[in-house]
Amino acid sequence: MAGGEVGDSRSTSGLTPNSGHVGVTEPQKSLEDENLKTLASQDTQDLKSVLVTSVLNLEKLDVDLYRGTHHWVPRTQRLFGGQIIGQALVAAAKSVSDNFYAHSLHCYFVRAGDPKVPVLYQVDRTRDGRSFTVRSVKAVQHGQPILICQASFQKLQPSPLEHQFTMPSVPPPEDLLTVEELIRLHLSKPDLAEDAKKGLNKLLANEVPIEIKPVSPAHFYRFTPSEPRRLFWGRARGYIGEGNMKLHCCVAAYVSDFALLGTAMQPYPNYRAQFAASLDHAMWFHSTFCSDEWMLYECESSWAGSSRGLVQGRIWRRDGVLAASCSQEGLLRVKPVPESSKL
Numbered sequence: 481m482a483g484g485e486v487g488d489s490r491s492t493s494g495l496t497p498n499s500g501h502v503g504v505t506e507p508q509k510s511l512e513d514e515n516l517k518t519l520a521s522q523d524t525q526d527l528k529s530v531l532v533t534s535v536l537n538l539e540k541l542d543v544d545l546y547r548g549t550h551h552w553v554p555r556t557q558r559l560f561g562g563q564i565i566g567q568a569l570v571a572a573a574k575s576v577s578d579n580f581y582a583h584s585l586h587c588y589f590v591r592a593g594d595p596k597v598p599v600l601y602q603v604d605r606t607r608d609g610r611s612f613t614v615r616s617v618k619a620v621q622h623g624q625p626i627l628i629c630q631a632s633f634q635k636l637q638p639s640p641l642e643h644q645f646t647m648p649s650v651p652p653p654e655d656l657l658t659v660e661e662l663i664r665l666h667l668s669k670p671d672l673a674e675d676a677k678k679g680l681n682k683l684l685a686n687e688v689p690i691e692i693k694p695v696s697p698a699h700f701y702r703f704t705p706s707e708p709r710r711l712f713w714g715r716a717r718g719y720i721g722e723g724n725m726k727l728h729c730c731v732a733a734y735v736s737d738f739a740l741l742g743t744a745m746q747p748y749p750n751y752r753a754q755f756a757a758s759l760d761h762a763m764w765f766h767s768t769f770c771s772d773e774w775m776l777y778e779c780e781s782s783w784a785g786s787s788r789g790l791v792q793g794r795i796w797r798r799d800g801v802l803a804a805s806c807s808q809e810g811l812l813r814v815k816p817v818p819e820s821s822k823l
């Protein structure tokens with residue numbers, strides 16, 4: 481966007497939910513241990529999200545050249561894909577007029593990101609049109625691209641053609657446990673294998689700037705084989721700020737890469753990913769939303785084969801409006817889970 485700030489105040493999307501349907505079911509007790517909800521995980525909603533203060537706050541080095549730093553690095557010690565996509569979209573948006581809004585992006589992860597050095601973002605102003613503006617961004621480390629991304633922006637153009645799927649009915653986030661609460665619950669089991677305990681404690685030590693509440697934890701953690709479909713509520717930790725749609729899109733791009741690929745592993749609880757990495761990621765933005773408010777992520781994997789898995793995602797506002805869709809193919813090299821590690 482013009483002026484180098486990821487900020488605007490888009491007021492309406494032009495898309496409405498289907499016949500006022502609200503997909504959230506009435507409150508109900510989802511897991512027996514209600515006490516855990518109050519004991520576990522501090523409420524950080526009053527804090528400005530680290531995604532705003534640091535991760536998506538790129539340093540300008542020159543015209544169309546930015547530097548991004550890291551906050552959370554996954555255990556794999558390669559950069560989190562969502563961080564690179566989110567930062568690439570921030571860089572792309574900086575040269576786009578305020579009245580153009582991201583409607584889609586298409587990315588390839590071509591090399592693993594190195595967490596020891598910052599990432600440079602080189603923006604190419606591919607085209608400025610009357611309705612659409614396109615930017616190409618190359619994320620570079622050690623002189624070589626790690627991500628190539630095309631992002632397209634459009635002026636608001638209302639249309640009589642408006643439809644969307646209906647949001648699935650699920651319990652509201654207030655009735656579900658966060659990933660951290662579920663892990664603590666699991667850790668309290670006396671017969672838990674040592675290997676599993678170690679793995680879960682490592683997960684707890686993660687400082688991921690995203691909060692997640694799985695709708696069906698057993699599917700999410702792949703205790704049993706299940707259809708490659710998952711639903712979870714997700715939001716950025718901390719406060720992002722109102723009326724800043726461009727930033728909310730960048731945050732959503734960050735969050736969207738977090739738990740997508742695991743969907744393709746759900747039918748195979750006896751296999752563990754030895755190497756899992758997103759190969760490409762596409763995203764379409766449909767409506768206004770707040771990425772620091774709970775949104776329902778509906779993910780399904782239509783196919784897996786040749787050491788790859790394909791996953792589609794829909795991101796719903798809790799009032800039933802389809803906010804965004806995404807699609808990703810990932811590399812999944814697997815090995816059987818050793819008996820001693822089974823939960």
Ligand SMILES: CC(C)(COP(=O)(O)OP(=O)(O)OC[C@H]1O[C@@H](n2cnc3c(N)ncnc32)[C@H](O)[C@@H]1OP(=O)(O)O)[C@@H](O)C(=O)NCCC(=O)NCCSC(=O)CCCC(=O)O
Nearest residue numbers: 560561562589590591592593737738739740741742757758
């Ligand atoms: C995907 C790859 C690895 C593809 O590379 P490649 O052509 O295989 O490259 P390479 O340098 O030749 O090899 C890399 C490595 O893969 C090994 N390899 C290659 N082929 C095979 C095989 N058939 N069987 C078993 N191993 C194989 C090679 O020996 C290399 O291993 P090494 O690094 O030497 O230990 C590359 O393009 C890449 O690293 N891209 C970046 C992917 C990425 O970083 N994505 C974003 C992070 S993933 C993420 O954030 C999602 C997390 C969300 C979630 O967990 O749900």
